[in-house]
Amino acid sequence: MHVVLCQGLDDGPDFLSEEDRGPRAVNVDLQTDATLQVDISDALSERDKVKFTVHTKSTLPNFKQNEFSVVRQHEEFIWLHDSFVENEEYAGYIIPPAPPRPDFDASREKLQKLGEGEGSMTKEEFTKMKQELEAEYLAIFKKTVAMHEVFLCRVAAHPVLRKDLNFHVFLEYNQDLSVRGKNKREKMEDFFKNVVKSADGVLVAGVKDVDDFFEHEKTFLLEYHNRVKDASAKSDRMIRSHKSAADDINRIASTLYTLGTQDSTDVCKFFLKVSELFEKTRKIEARVAADEDLKLADLLKYYLRESQAAKDLLYRRGRALVDYENANKALDRARAKNKDVLQAETSQQVCCQKFEKISESAKQELIDFKTRRVAAFRKNLVELAELELKHAKGNLQLLQSCLGVLKGDT
């Protein structure tokens, strides 16, 4: 299966992208100039992987050319993300969340089932179903591409991360980066790290912060994350049932069509007209669901991950604070015992520096996070409302004209 996408991801979730391209660049603190622009110009879906063509335009001197493209896979995006996370230097930043793994399994499975059931349905039904599934596949595909693009755009717009060497390699190196997926051992390590981190997170979270701003941010993010998680799950459910309803209308339309083609009496013509109407309204209904998915669910999902990234930042700061306090205590003890004072002092200073560095950038990052969030929500909610209106009006018009015709007939 090959699906080739062109540049125009018009339906893609382009929240956040306004920072780089959009006319409503609210985040003045983030770079919005044309020195580095990244997008995904093309994507190719193969059996079990998606190949993204990452296109870069830059005037930065460390790139050999002004404009170039490389082919990247999902794993390479993850590698880039992990390299950010592991870099101590970036401990004070909200690391842009990694894009989710492309998941076409469900869609592929359906297509396969369709192929098996080809004999059991009429040609029209088959064609229709196939079109449906292909459209579904395409939608997931577009979404995946958009998520990956968003990640790159966020990095490119970040004042510090955009200068990262790994990022530049990722953008410019025109060979396979030969990153491999993590093996079992590494995965286990990751798992333990996570367990430790979350246990530690609880400890750290319990520490009262000296800084009111961070204390407030901590409570806010904890709550916000949970709620956005809930909202995201609920929106998914809502959209799923909306899609099912649209599918039902589709099936109703085709049955009405069958009923209408049985003979050519008046009522059959009536059925045909209603079938035609349902065929159109279900398309709109499906669009409503799809747009809610893009504008609402994806937004929430993104902020689920981004708030997690912000929480991680707070954790790192909290960890640093605890380290700093421990170092202080150690220094006090050392001074009291007059033993290893110098070492303790150095250690205390390192911790202090680290903590202060994190605090300094974290404050700005969190303010940025909020600005970005408000802007993204504004953009998406406005668009959502506009799309809902557009669809409802389209639906209304269809219904009105159809009712006009039907009533005229009777």
Add this chain to the structure above:
Amino acid sequence: MLFLDNPLEIKMDHSLPASDIASSTKPLSEASSAPVMDILSEPASEAFSAPMMNLLMEPASETSSAPMVDLLMEPASETSSAPMMNLFMEPASEASSGPMVDLLMDPASDDLKEPPKPDINPLADIINDAPLSEVKTPVAAMTQEPPSDLFDDEPSELFAEPRQSNTAKQQQTSIFDEPDEDLFSEPLGEALKKPQNDVFKEALAPVAKASNVCGPLSDNYNEDPTDIFTEEAITTLPSAVSTVSVNSKTNGVHSDEEEPDIFAEATVELSLDSPRNDRKKKEAAKPSASASAPSVSASASKPQPKTLEELDEEIEDKFELNISITNPEKVGDGMNAYMAYKVSTQTTLPMFRSKTFTVRRRFSDFLGLYEKLSDKHTLNGYIVPPPPEKSIMGMTKVKVGKEDNSSAEFVERRRAALERYLQRVVFHPSLLQDPDVREFLERDDMPRAHNTQALSGAGFLKMINRATDSLSKMTIKMNESDVWFEEKLQEVEAEDQQLRKLHIMVDSLVGHRKELSVNTGGFAKSVAMLGSSEDNTALSRALSQLAEVEDKMEQLHQEQAASDSFCFAELLADYIRLLGSVRASFDQRMKTWQRWQDAQNMLQKKRETEAKLLWANKPDKLQQAKDDITEWEAKVTQYERDFDRVSATVRKEVLRFEKEKARDFKKQIIKYLESLLQSQQQLIKYWEAFLPEAKAIA
């Protein structure tokens, strides 16, 4: 003045068609073929009035009696004129006096005395001898205004109607509808007509039963109906056919033929009504003379060019009967609890005692009504609308459950279904005439329907019956002579399948829409929470606004789910059940066919036996064999007639059903689309209100 004018006018109007009857018969056939259609489409009510009027008016206005005699005698002469005379004359003789009646009486007695001889003279004489004006006036008056005078409390109202309407169409309908209904209903309730009533029953009981009277007429009927039915679309019929049918109608025996045997009693009563009423009309009309005579005579004299459809529609438009079922109420407690519904009828139909009345009925009463109707009418190929199914699940919930949502929905769904069911019943012209229907609507203390009370005994038996039915269906292979039936049955079966499919899908849509409603509600709450934790004031506000929008959407989806279910799914469920009844009527036709074929085979066997006996030269047994043959020949003829009759009914019923279906579907689906339209309008309103909130985020 009017009185004087009328006869003249009548004369003018009628002399022409009448003479035509004699010579070319064309106008008559036109005039009378229309009523024939009526009879077919509007079984009992019209059968009597329309042709009757034609018959009585046209000849009466005639100065020369020849065509009139033709009209009346032709069929009669085939066998005997007695029955007709009977109907015409006897009641008159007993019930009334006056010169006119006397005149009519004499020949009647003559005829009775010499039934086998087709004696035309007496009747001709009556009409000839009678002073022209005398004959004319009463008859003319009788046909149009009598009901008002005699039976209605407000004569002025009825009088006014024919007069107001100057077009022939309206007059016709008024005659067809209202006076007719009068004829049928009133006598039942009116005490003051009792004696006559009795007289009539006595006089006419033999008409319905005795082969002497019935035979010839039914012969006439049975030979011709097939023609009539098959040529339904053609408006003009051979005059012989039409005259015969007119006659049989006049005698009121016609309807007996159409109705099932079981039903004969009821129809006899009905058929009795009309002649008697006519008699009475005659009496009453005479003194009152009639101002409205001209209009009616004009309308009656005009050939009725209307097609079956047109008449049908008019009658539907005129249908003055509204039934609503309201106030479902739980009666009793525990497992013995049941729901009682208020059945309110609002009607201007004079067949009912009052204009509005209500009764309380429980679900099993509705089932009981169906059982009764089905027993009577299915046999003859009628499509009896089925009631909603018993739902043990739903009812148990209602019985046990508290006032929760699903049981309230169940009750409402059932209420609506019962209402539609009852409306379909009363909308059916022949079912409306059924005394059980009237009793169901009117009677305060309905006896409890027994065999529907539980699914036990009766239900089980029915299941077995159904099983054997479907078995015999498989074994009976009918070589269909009529392609129409074959095609229709196939159509019905295909449609049934598609409707079932559609029903499942609409049900699934209802389910998903409900799910969507619940999930939207969940999302709304979640967004409200998210809004409350958001620390940007404008965004927080916008999110709680969004939550409100989603809250309203929840409501909207729920309402939409309800209308998916009530407007669409229920419509489909109704028609799936109705198609079951349609198939049952096809089955019935096949059964009668099978009976006919069996009888034919039997006859064949008997003939073979006779041949064998002849060959073996056994004269002693020969007589027995001959008798058998005669018997079976009669049976074959009878069964063949039955088959033709059922076929005709099925065809008519299916056409009626299809028309009703088309109308129902159009109406309901338009209603459904309107509900969708409203949803979208609401949706636009909500989002339009939200948009500025979203834009205000800063």
